[in-house]
Amino acid sequence: MNLAILIPLLPFLGFLINGLGFRRIPKAAVGLIGTGAVLGSFAIVLSLFSGFTGTAQVVPVYDWFTVGDFNVSFGFQIDQLSLLMMLIITGIGSLIHLYSIGYMHHDEGFGKFFAFLNLFVFFMLLLVMGSNYLVMFIGWEGVGLCSYLLIGFWNKNPEYGYAARKAFVMNRIGDLGFLIGIFLIVARFGSLEFASVFPAAAQLQTGDAGLFWITFCLFIGAMGKSAQIPLYTWLPDAMAGPTPVSALIHAATMVTAGIYMIVRSNVLYTLAPETLHIIGWVALATALLAASIGLFQNDIKKVLAYSTVSQLGYMFMGLGMGAYTSGFFHVMTHAFFKALLFLGAGSVIHAMSDEQDIRYMGGLRKKLPITFTTFLLGTIAISGIPPFAGFFSKDEILAHVYEHSPLMWGLAVFGSMMTAFYMFRLLFLTFFGEFRGTHEQEHHLHESPLTMTLPLMVLAVLSVIGGFFNVPEILGGTAKLEQFLDPIYQYARQANPEAFAGVHLDHSTEFMLMGVSVAGAVISIIAAWVIYISRKSVPAPDEQVSGLQQVIYRKYYIDELYDAVFVKPIQALSRFFYSVVDKGGIDRFGVEGVGRFVKGLANEFRLLQTGATGFYVLMMVTGIAVILVYSLRSLIFG
């Protein structure tokens, strides 16, 4: 048996053990099993990674089924892209499992939580390891299920149940796009296997109409899972789940599935420049919209959530430029620093006795030194300050954007300035100044246990050095990631070599671009410093917010808009169909109408049965007369 099969199998076993026996297994064992399963997978991934020769390999698991001439096998694709994703999922996954041991310690659903978390890792691994689109789709929907279960984990709160359903249904809309994309692929290529679709696609022309629809439908799927306009509103609400879930699912892994899918299908996208164009603009709009909402949010997790939506926008922006590696690089670095920030936020919430509003925090750096230090590093990384991880990945994307369109670049830089501002606003309000919470909370403040701080420290290190995986040549690096991932673009390169010519900017322009974005970030940081440290201002209570700020704080009323435009009309329509069409129309007039008609007719005819002999004789004679006249009509009427 191939070792690769064990990678998803271990978390699945963990799910079975903890899921079936969560009431009987002691907590210590639950944590050990849950974390151990993912750690075991990580070890196997590492060994596969180190022994990887550079040639992609398909590991067949079993022949799934055949319908007509259409055969689907269940197999795993082991190549550069899936290996990196597996490293992220199992690596960060292990850290977050470890963290959860401490974070969820007091929760009565401890075992259930670990079971769901393991199940998520299983499906996420299927998603990235699948050797065809159908296995990917199974993972895709499977992670959606786990997301649902974990968002609604604290199901006694009705709001959380609502958020969970919203996430699932909104994802379903995207999944419908994915599904139709799959149908289009089958109709066009007769297979769903990557190994047969991609070489066949490489023979096609750039701008092929069929490919446009395929890539566009797949992108709709990506919009849902990776929270792009218009399907992004579920992600901020998804923060209802326990914080480790937000870190793992709604920041580091699941939400990047859309990017993974597009990078995986790079040959299709390279041949569909119109789709790339659409992706670029959707991504830019998402990045800016989400960043602007993030400016005024007061819930520590909501800020991070909007930041995630915005950063996902940057990743898609990279893809939209055809710079797949840059987009993917940002997936990696973002996984490091955003997981770190969420876990840090979790540590804060833990210390604050479940308080999430930053208006009631402040001055936490003394009480939570490790959390503060690591959170600071994460904040610097996301703000794009060199030489931290975020700088390299974001800068690469920005360079590609500039080459494509300086206007888009300008907007993207503006977005990254907002990023630096809201992140430092968050940092300052949380960790600096005076404590603004209750005495009880203050009394309770404590640094988290080692199971929680250890993952923070590891992720902090990665956030600092993560950028060095792909230092561009201009900065004296060798673009290792670029070279490593190169083979997965083989078919795309073959089909359209120009798309892979790289950045054509001269060095001075590139340095200028970097300088501008770094300067922008620094200006934002200074602005945040002035407002929240020097002037010590604290965001106003909800009811005092007004004007434009109110509009932004209320997330531009998009949720209300969707409710009015989609949810309410669908509900009204469903009531109309039931009470008017079904009950009123079909049943009342159709079915019961027939009944009434027959009954009425019978009632009339019944009157003829009078029982009076004279009447019967009369009717008989009349009848005979009529028949006689009819038979002799030719004689009578000539």
Add this chain to the structure above:
Amino acid sequence: MPILTTLIFLPLLGAIGLLCLPDSARPVFRWVTLVLCALHLALSSWLWLSFDKQLIGYQFTETFDWITLTLGQFGVISIDYALGVDGLSLPMVWLTSLVMLVGAVSSFEIKTKEKAYFSLYLLLTGTVVGCFVALDLFLFFLFFEFMLLPMYFLVGLWGGPRREYASLKFFLYTLAGSVFILLVMIALYLSAVDPAETALSVGLVKDRAMITDQVLDQVHLAISQLQVDPAQLVHTFDLRYLSDPANYVPESLLSTMAGHEIFGMSARLLAFALLFIGFAVKLPMVPLHTWLPDAHVEAPTPISVVLAGILLKIGGYGFFRIAYELFPDGAVYFAAWIAGLGVLSIVYGAFNALSQNDLKRMIAYSSVSHMGFVLLGLAALTPEGANAAIYQLFSHGILSPMLFLVAGVIYERTHDRSIDGYRGLATPMPSYAAWTAVAFFASLGLPGFSGFIGEFFSLMGAFNSTYVPVWMVVAGGFGLVLGAGYFLWTFQRVFLGKTWTMHDTSVLTDLTFREKAMLVPLGLLSLAFGILPGTLFSITEGYVMEFLKKF
């Protein structure tokens, strides 16, 4: 004893046996039923395992002359007791055994008039199996009609407050559908002949054993040249003969050659349409579906289980076996319309499910929606679509019993099925919440469960079909989104949030062993068929390939 006859008559004899037991034996009625149903499942499992997937055509066939009447100028009427299974009927037979067993377990809650109830229940089992294995249209129709009798009483006597209305509506609706089928049966009888019997009757051969393909060809030739005296023609209801156009007398009403018209419409197309309507009532298809929600709401839980699990499947089965196999030209002609009606059922059913407050009514409308996928897959006339239609019938046969059992669990405790009557049931009843979640997610088409396979391939089959416009597939796919909407909305309202109910909370006990014994195996089966769809596809594949050759 031949296996198929056993499968029909074992429950029928059981029904008679129960009637002979004294009333004092009351506690054993349900156990007798349970044991017989378990035995039934064991036998049909044996049938499944012994079925040869490589063979084309019917297996385990049994044929006996039943009724032979000479009608002078109208020829000779020959009705056979003919049974057999193929890749289409085998899964349905097995499903019948399974659902009847589950229903038998669920019937333990019946506390009144047990003798009558369990006799009727066994009678129902026998007639349903008869429907699926009959190879003679007359025999099929007999079982098809006979089934109404036990159903009418099971809903009408053991049902809820509006049971009379519901059972009468169900009865009349289905009977009206049957009239259409009966009309076509008569036309078929006048049009088709049994070539083997005709060879004997005209004296071409002396003995049945001497009949070869050559002889049959001779008969066909003679018939086609009108050389046979009509009085010597042996008419038949055997589906194997009816599905071969060569057996139709030229100039007869339903001959492919004659092109007769009735009211300006081709007689064959009209016949197809009538059969289609007849079975569409049973499926049910929008707008012929309104009997279903009423029947479900009023029926006791086990009867809902059987109704959704098995009886609806006869509609789908009838499409394949009778409407499509006998009139492939009609199927092609109306393909786009059928697909459209399928999509209408999917979307309209889903919308209606969304607005329900009665748990059972919600599930009933979800059944309408799910059966729409059968129509869509069938209309496509592609291998994926046809296989998926059968798969969807099978999968829904596993999942809908689960859904109705879920509704039954809460109804038994509080006698209230209103969705807004509960909140936060997950806290007092965690296992119940968990298995409801399994049933709901499996039903809304989560990959890994059987529902996904049926819906995915129905849509894909329709997408690849030349008969179905793409917009219909997209609209049908929208049904998946709505499906997630109504199932999860219901789940959220009933199970999530703070526990609240207007009933005494002490009755909100978690699943009993008996309830788990029904829900757990069904959930696991759905999972197994979702992960290993080949188990079923390998059975249906051969049938579908033969089936599609007609088009």
